[in-house]
Amino acid sequence: MKRLGLLFLCLLQFSCKSQIEEKINGVSFVASRDKISQTHVDPVVKVNANYAAIMPFGFIRSLSSPNxxxxxxxxxxxxTRAGAKQYIELLKKNKVKIMLKPQIWVWRGEFTGDMAMQSEEDWNTLEKTYSDFILTYARLAEDTNAEIYCIGTELEEFVKNRPEYWQELIQKVRSIYKGKLTYAANWDEYTRTPFWKQLDFIGVDAYFPLNEEKFPTQLQMQQGWQKWKAKLEAAADKENKNILFTEFGYRSMDFTAKKPWLVDRNEMDVNLKAQADATKAIFEEFWKEDWFAGGFVWKWFIHHDKSGGIEDNRFTPQNKPAENVIRNYYGDY
Structure with a gap:
């Protein structure tokens, strides 16, 4: 009887462990001029990433251009489609799962969330050309068995002005692609996104302001997360969906937690510790939560040996202390 009891406990423990959902430990794998080889994938595997976001691009001339x-x-x-396919296939050979995340680039880097048309004719043109873009990559997601497909990134005005279009687009994508869907809402947009119930994850680009100090501590940044974390959990409860950080990351510079979304070319002093501490803070606050699915580090370049480094104040964690932080936490989860 004792042996049977021990056997039952072992089976119960194994069953419980098998039901624990693996976190999405992702990198945002930046598109390059080049094809990728195993040399470019090895650093992704070594940082313990189990997902990569592949990001083909569409281009728009201005915020009011419909094409x-x-x-x-x-x-x-x-x-391109051929490039995204080649990236996906090699990453999958290395057992790295995929979120395919086609994105829009507005000329001169203007914010996509402000994109709005000036006439009904232009809205109709935008809807047609955007559908062509998204459905093309939905077919690629299906053909390559990508695990997640992201139908848009930071397009608040488009979503707000054309809600019926987005409902129809989701149905069209579902008719092509059988995997899981999300949308990458900006950090101050997701509470107004109307179609979460039709998707599988609440996607958030997590550039929340946490602290205005030049040298914030990890504890101060964790404290800065508390109000945002409560709202994220409330959204997860309301929609009965897990939160996915479709992008997260910090620049390796002073004031890193003040306006984490900044992509300008400022000359702010390099601060490697701030980036590492901010990265630890986000892991400590979210990766243990059962309503949190995981996230994708912004951003990861294919030429690892030439990327980042101790004199770089940009987002990539490559060849900086933050890379070791990510490796350790991804290894734990």
């Missing part, structure tokens, strides 16, 4: 141009011979290889 999405994509998959042309004028784009970098990694920004």
């Amino acid at each position: 999405v141009v994509f998959n042309t011979d004028r784009q970098w290889f990694g920004e």
